[in-house]
Amino acid sequence: MLTGIRILVVEDNMVNQKITNFMLKKLDATADSAMNGNEAIELLMHNDYDVVLMDLQMPGMDGYTTTEYIRTKLNNNIPIIAVTADIFVSESAEYFNSGMNACICKPFEPNHLEEIILNLVKVETLASKKAG
């Protein structure tokens, strides 16, 4: 379960957004949604999240550009999970080089998503404790 974990879902396809949000609700997470990179940045500037689910292909700012902005302009190290329909992306380091932390292929299973998020949030919590 993802109780207490706050997630930002960045996804322009409403079908995928609905499914992801339903899945996260079942996992007891709290989720906000953004339709594109600009909305995501606006939400990140005004809210605290534990992890971002980032669709790679979006109109305007795509997932890579949005991630680079989050890392360099917002100076935010929040864990970001690339969400893609393309298997060859998940097998490459492209998402990692842009600053994302993990990748998942859609449509994904709830337990797979849960595992990735818990691993990332645990790593981030440990890192914060070491720094603090």
Next chain:
Amino acid sequence: MSTQLVDFSFVYEMADDDATYVYEVINLFLKTLSDGMGKLEKLVNEGADFSEIRFQAHFLKSSAKVVKVQGMFDGFFELENMAREERDRDKMLPLVSMLMNAFTQARPELEREIAKNKKAMSKA
């Protein structure tokens, strides 16, 4: 839960008998594909940039993985690859026509499933 033309199993597997969720997902799929297919057809007809066609095919492809209308995912995948590799522009329109036909034929099943879940919502 598979019918002749549409496989709804992914949607129902996660639903836990939540008729509202199923209703909303299939409704969104119908709207997304209706609007999206129109846009795709226009892009291909007008000879738009390959990047625009690729983008739209990719966008629709991910929905077709959720509500699996027979032949649509493969069709979007092929169209996306054609556009990515910037080839076979002359084959795109027949492919889009095939996709439109598949969607049109599946529409009654989609609408029946929507109606079924809407009825279940009102009973809940």
